Amino acid sequence: MNTKDKIIRTSIAMFNLNGERAVTTNHIAASLGISPGNLYYHFKNKEDIIRHIFSLYSEHLNTHFKPLSLNENALEQLTTYLDSLFDLMWRYHFFYDNLTDILARDSELKQDYIEFQKKLFTQVQAVVLALRDASVIDINDSDAKELAHMLKMTVSFWTPYVKARRMTGVLEQQDIYNGIVKVLMLFKPYCTALSKEKINGLQAHYQTLADETLPSIA
Amino acid sequence: MNTKDKIIRTSIAMFNLNGERAVTTNHIAASLGISPGNLYYHFKNKEDIIRHIFSLYSEHLNTHFKPLSLNENALEQLTTYLDSLFDLMWRYHFFYDNLTDILARDSELKQDYIEFQKKLFTQVQAVVLALRDASVIDINDSDAKELAHMLKMTVSFWTPYVKARRMTGVLEQQDIYNGIVKVLMLFKPYCTALSKEKINGLQAHYQTLADETLPSIA
Numbered sequence: 001m002n003t004k005d006k007i008i009r010t011s012i013a014m015f016n017l018n019g020e021r022a023v024t025t026n027h028i029a030a031s032l033g034i035s036p037g038n039l040y041y042h043f044k045n046k047e048d049i050i051r052h053i054f055s056l057y058s059e060h061l062n063t064h065f066k067p068l069s070l071n072e073n074a075l076e077q078l079t080t081y082l083d084s085l086f087d088l089m090w091r092y093h094f095f096y097d098n099l100t101d102i103l104a105r106d107s108e109l110k111q112d113y114i115e116f117q118k119k120l121f122t123q124v125q126a127v128v129l130a131l132r133d134a135s136v137i138d139i140n141d142s143d144a145k146e147l148a149h150m151l152k153m154t155v156s157f158w159t160p161y162v163k164a165r166r167m168t169g170v171l172e173q174q175d176i177y178n179g180i181v182k183v184l185m186l187f188k189p190y191c192t193a194l195s196k197e198k199i200n201g202l203q204a205h206y207q208t209l210a211d212e213t214l215p216s217i218a
Numbered sequence: 219m220n221t222k223d224k225i226i227r228t229s230i231a232m233f234n235l236n237g238e239r240a241v242t243t244n245h246i247a248a249s250l251g252i253s254p255g256n257l258y259y260h261f262k263n264k265e266d267i268i269r270h271i272f273s274l275y276s277e278h279l280n281t282h283f284k285p286l287s288l289n290e291n292a293l294e295q296l297t298t299y300l301d302s303l304f305d306l307m308w309r310y311h312f313f314y315d316n317l318t319d320i321l322a323r324d325s326e327l328k329q330d331y332i333e334f335q336k337k338l339f340t341q342v343q344a345v346v347l348a349l350r351d352a353s354v355i356d357i358n359d360s361d362a363k364e365l366a367h368m369l370k371m372t373v374s375f376w377t378p379y380v381k382a383r384r385m386t387g388v389l390e391q392q393d394i395y396n397g398i399v400k401v402l403m404l405f406k407p408y409c410t411a412l413s414k415e416k417i418n419g420l421q422a423h424y425q426t427l428a429d430e431t432l433p434s435i436a
Contacts, residue, residue, distance in 0.1 A: 021239070021319050098316035099382050101239050110385060117383050146403045153400075154368070157375035164317050165335050167328060182371075185364045189407025 004042045006032055008056070011049050015094035016171075020050070020102060047106050054109060057092050058116050064088070074134035075198050081127065082183060085155055086176045093159040093171055117152075124148040137190035150186055158182060177210035222260045224250055226274070229267050233312035234389075238268070238320065265324045272327060275310050276334050282306075292352035293416050299345065300401060303373055304394045311377040311389055335370075342366040355408035368404055376400060395428035 001009070010032050014023045025046050029039040043049045064084045095102065103110040125148040131137045132144065139147065158179040163169045184203045191199050219227070228250050232241045243264050247257040261267045282302045313320065321328040343366040349355045350362065357365065376397040381387045402421045409417050 019319055019322055021316070022322070097318035098239070100315035100378050100387065101237055101319070103382055104237055104240070104387055107385075110387075114383055114385065143403070143406070146400065150372070150400060150403065153372070153375060153379045157371060157379065160318050161371045161375065164321055165332055167325075167332065169318065169322055169328075182364065182368060185361070185368065188361070 003032075003034065003038065007039060007042055007049065008052060012053055012092065012094070015053075016092075019097055020046075020094050021098060025049070047109070050102060051106065051109050051112075053092065054095070054112065057088065057095070058112075060088055060091075061116075061120065074131055074136050075195060075202070078127070078131065078136075078187075079202060082180050086179055089155055089159060089179070090171070090173075090176050096156050097160050097163070099156075121148060121152060124151050131187070135192055136195040137187060138192050139190045143190075147186060147190070151183060154179070154182055154186065174210045174212060177206045180206045181210060221250075221252065221256065225257060225260055225267065226270060230271055230310065230312070233271075234310075237315055238264075238312050239316060243267070265327070268320060269324065269327050269330075271310065272313070272330065275306065275313070276330075278306055278309075279334075279338065292349055292354050293413060293420070296345070296349065296354075296405075297420060300398050304397055307373055307377060307397070308389075308391075308394050314374050315378050315381070317374075339366060339370060342369050349405070353410050354413045355405060356410050357408045361408075365404060365408070369401060372397070372400055372404065392428045392430060395424045398424045399428060 007028060011028050014028060025039055026036055029036045103113055125145060128144045128148050132139055159171055162175045163171055181203055184199060188199050225246060229246050232246060232249060243257055244254055247254045321331055343363060346362045346366050350357055377389055380393045381389055399421055402417060406417050
């Protein structure tokens with residue numbers, strides 16, 4: 001791994017563990033055993049690092065999330081989609097801890113974020129409509145739009161919601177499964193008779209994973 | 219109004235407008251035309267001010283939110299409850315912009331916040347169960363618990379969700395009405411035949427308020 005990638009990887013880990021606000025470029029350089037000058041050779045400042053991380057995050061989302069194809073496995077496709085989405089939220093959870101702050105400091109990043117969110121909304125709405133077309137859910141157009149917003153909000157703010165209610169503030173892998181339970185919960189009331197049992201099964205599956213005591217990972 | 223109350227009122231306004239991170243005790247003193255020494259006479263530091271604001275916020279919630287009484291007006295009572303809850307979120311929206319940061323800096327505040335959230339969860343869950351007892355909704359115990367979490371999360375993180383998708387980052391009064399639409403949306407799938415029409419009517423009412431162009435308020 002080259003120095004630039006190492007800086008990014010270390011920054012993500014430190015931001016997730018200690019919060020973006022508490023971590024300076026000097027901390028990052030010290031943790032890597034490189035000089036601040038070496039870090040500045042690769043990145044102008046912390047904002048530059050955050051912008052780079054955001055582009056990785058968007059890229060990951062663009063590469064991993066293909067539209068659902070219309071067939072009887074729509075629900076299984078949804079599960080894969082959810083797993084990947086929460087994996088993404090896990091990797092970059094620091095970003096949602098002080099999203100307003102981070103975006104207020106960098107108008108270029110904010111512009112990119114807004115564009116990205118619009119694209120993401122269209123994508124999430126398409127998933128909802130594909131599930132309707134596959135008769136997994138029964139929902140009208142206006143509620144489909146509201147549901148897409150609720151899904152997006154839940155995936156974004158589930159991690160700060162969890163952290164705020166835990167004294168250590170440390171996120172654990174089970175928290176992500178618990179978040180998936182919440183997302184399935186949003187779909188459940190719209191399930192058709194055909195899919196109700198399957199969604200209940202999925203919810204029970206993730207609830208079991210959420211209840212297991214796994215070692216904490218920062 | 220005494221100086222102590224003026225400091226609190228100005229701090230809330232400045233935190234909401236510029237974000238807590240960007241505002242120092244010197245900014246607050248300057249805005250009030252008092253010396254930093256005068257401010258420090260009343261509050262030890264910024265954390266002390268934030269702690270004081272949080273106690274006002276908890277107090278407001280404790281005073282204004284009485285349990286729903288079981289009668290045919292359960293839905294109207296819910297509306298009053300929602301209006302007050304979003305009014306509260308409007309007044310103190312800065313708090314949810316970087317909640318993780320604020321709590322990580324002050325373990326005493328975090329302890330209070332966690333206790334408060336537990337109490338709030340019990341309260342929200344009681345509202346859900348009272349609506350069930352009044353036959354407004356039909357929901358099982360486990361989903362009632364999940365719904366209470368979703369309601370609490372939506373009310374808390376609706377404002378940062380809105381701000382992150384707007385270039386100016388300024389919250390407007392209509393955004394709050396839009397948040398109420400989202401909260402009603404969470405109830406809707408559980409509505410009984412008796413209440414479905416009423417909830418749809420409420421949703422339309424708040425949607426109209428949300429669509430009106432009101433002057434922006436910071």
